[in-house]
Amino acid sequence: xxxxxxxxxxxxxxxxxxxxxxxxxxxxxxxxxxxxxxxxxxxxxxxxxxxxxxxxxxxxxxxxxxxxxxxxxxxxxxxxxxxxxxxxxxxxxxxxxxxxxxxxxxxxxxxxxxxxxxxxxxxxxxxxxxxxxxxxxxxxxxxxxxxxxxxxxxxxxxxxxxxxxxxxxxxxxxxxxxxxxxxxxxxxxxxxxxxxxxxxxxxxxxxxxxxxxxxxxxxxxxxxxxxxxxxxxxxxxxxxxxxxxxxxxxxxxxxxxxxxxxxx
Amino acid sequence: xxxxxxxxxxxxxxxxxxxxxxxxxxxxxxxxxxxxxxxxxxxxxxxxxxxxxxxxxxxxxxxxxxxxxxxxxxxxxxxxxxxxxxxxxxxxxxxxxxxxxxxxxxxxxxxxxxxxxxxxxxxxxxxxxxxxxxxxxxxxxxxxxxxxxxxxxxxxxxxxxxxxxxxxxxxxxxxxxxxxxxxxxxxxxxxxxxxxxxxxxxxxxxxxxxxxxxxxxxxxxxxxxxxxxxxxxxxxxxxxxxxxxxxxxxxxxxxxxxxxxx
Numbered sequence: 001x002x003x004x005x006x007x008x009x010x011x012x013x014x015x016x017x018x019x020x021x022x023x024x025x026x027x028x029x030x031x032x033x034x035x036x037x038x039x040x041x042x043x044x045x046x047x048x049x050x051x052x053x054x055x056x057x058x059x060x061x062x063x064x065x066x067x068x069x070x071x072x073x074x075x076x077x078x079x080x081x082x083x084x085x086x087x088x089x090x091x092x093x094x095x096x097x098x099x100x101x102x103x104x105x106x107x108x109x110x111x112x113x114x115x116x117x118x119x120x121x122x123x124x125x126x127x128x129x130x131x132x133x134x135x136x137x138x139x140x141x142x143x144x145x146x147x148x149x150x151x152x153x154x155x156x157x158x159x160x161x162x163x164x165x166x167x168x169x170x171x172x173x174x175x176x177x178x179x180x181x182x183x184x185x186x187x188x189x190x191x192x193x194x195x196x197x198x199x200x201x202x203x204x205x206x207x208x209x210x211x212x213x214x215x216x217x218x219x220x221x222x223x224x225x226x227x228x229x230x231x232x233x234x235x236x237x238x239x240x241x242x243x244x245x246x247x248x249x250x251x252x253x254x255x256x257x258x259x260x261x262x263x264x
Numbered sequence: 265x266x267x268x269x270x271x272x273x274x275x276x277x278x279x280x281x282x283x284x285x286x287x288x289x290x291x292x293x294x295x296x297x298x299x300x301x302x303x304x305x306x307x308x309x310x311x312x313x314x315x316x317x318x319x320x321x322x323x324x325x326x327x328x329x330x331x332x333x334x335x336x337x338x339x340x341x342x343x344x345x346x347x348x349x350x351x352x353x354x355x356x357x358x359x360x361x362x363x364x365x366x367x368x369x370x371x372x373x374x375x376x377x378x379x380x381x382x383x384x385x386x387x388x389x390x391x392x393x394x395x396x397x398x399x400x401x402x403x404x405x406x407x408x409x410x411x412x413x414x415x416x417x418x419x420x421x422x423x424x425x426x427x428x429x430x431x432x433x434x435x436x437x438x439x440x441x442x443x444x445x446x447x448x449x450x451x452x453x454x455x456x457x458x459x460x461x462x463x464x465x466x467x468x469x470x471x472x473x474x475x476x477x478x479x480x481x482x483x484x485x486x487x488x489x490x491x492x493x494x495x496x497x498x499x500x501x502x503x504x505x506x507x508x509x510x511x512x513x514x515x516x517x518x519x520x521x522x523x524x525x526x
Contacts, residue, residue: 026435033438044449
């Protein structure tokens with residue numbers, strides 16, 4: 001069963017890659033501009049860190065690492081599971097899930113994998129470069145960093161499914177879903193050192209952007225088994241919640257009876 | 265002129281009918297304002313003593329940046345790109361209005377409806393966050409709002425440029441991301457430009473973003489008529505310059521459409 005799903009996933013990826021390569025200028029443009037986009041943001045933060053040197057104990061290298069982790073994690077989502085974003089929300093809102101529901105594949109998995117964005121490659125490159133240049137990666141913590149990276153990517157996927165399921169419960173909510181994801185990404189992109197007390201608790205356990213911006217740096221500087229378990233549990237927990245929320249929402253789904261062939 | 269006013273009013277009416285989206289924007293703006301404020305509180309507690317900007321002024325500075333960011337219509341570049349890629353732009357040839365002018369009027373109509381609503385909620389929130397205090401040069405607010413509208417026009421023309429760039433790039437989204445980040449950083453929407461090294465300040469002020477963002481927003485705590493007139497003049501110059509480039513791009517686009525069809 002899992003092998004079949006993987007095979008199906010690879011077929012979808014191949015199709016997405018072919019379609020992205022069809023417009024070569026756009027394909028390479030997306031990668032280059034995405035790298036430049038991340039570079040511009042980094043220059044801005046570098047200038048700020050130059051002015052203040054340290055912000056609540058964080059040096060620029062900490063920010064670089066955090067930024068790299070968030071960007072690289074987002075790239076996995078963008079490259080492989082972009083369908084879980086606005087695409088899913090719009091399918092639900094317009095009652096166009098039917099082509100996915102009548103197939104023998106897992107509908108959620110199918111929708112998530114059905115869209116891929118080449119700009120993710122630009123993010124992956126710049127994210128990995130940022131983490132490497134931060135100087136915080138050592139052979140000893142590489143395993144933990146990979147785990148945190150995968151957990152962050154899973155969290156992006158989970159939050160995207162969670163937000164995209166809102167149209168099951170509220171009308172005309174696809175824009176809201178997109179904006180919520182944007183807020184989530186924005187908050188994750190700010191140095192986690194600025195939050196404390198209740199805000200920190202909320203950002204770790206309720207709106208878990210802090211799992212990417214607060215905990216990884218704490219984990220790098222003061223490693224502990226408890227912290228990595230917390231990061232993994234929150235990611236897996238939110239993934240479970242996202243799947244539950246999608247299938248609960250599916251019970252309320254109203255088709256538009258607008259059956260048509262889908263692209264992938 | 266009446267045709268453009270009609271387009272502007274239509275865009276304004278559309279905004280009023282999308283109250284849910286507008287409330288989401290207000291909420292997003294308030295959240296971002298709170299995060300900015302939190303960031304600056306932490307920074308101030310450690311190192312900002314040497315800086316002249318007071319926390320209240322800074323919150324209002326950030327609010328003006330947010331108004332510029334959240335007041336503009338989203339997806340304008342995407343709609344233009346679709347017109348270019350699908351060839352629908354050919355239908356615009358038949359219309360008695362300029363395509364660029366029509367898109368600008370849509371943006372302006374959207375902004376003029378969103379501005380008072382965002383300002384109302386954002387203002388209350390800014391007063392709350394700053395402990396009931398008003399910014400240093402609050403009396404200059406009407407002038408700042410006029411300049412903010414000019415900034416919006418400059419940035420919207422930039423977005424139209426991004427949309428039309430699909431003619432050469434096939435896909436305008438990556439350029440849009442880059443321009444958006446340049447707006448944040450070079451426009452000083454997150455951080456006042458005075459925090460940057462001198463070379464970056466000079467670079468920022470030689471782009472349209474410097475005057476559109478920092479140039480207008482910093483007047484809330486450092487108002488002078490000379491700065492206001494200088495900023496207004498530079499914004500007008502950028503409007504003329506970018507409009508010229510857009511006109512040229514539009515001519516190229518139309519030539520392509522005339523040869524290849526819509």
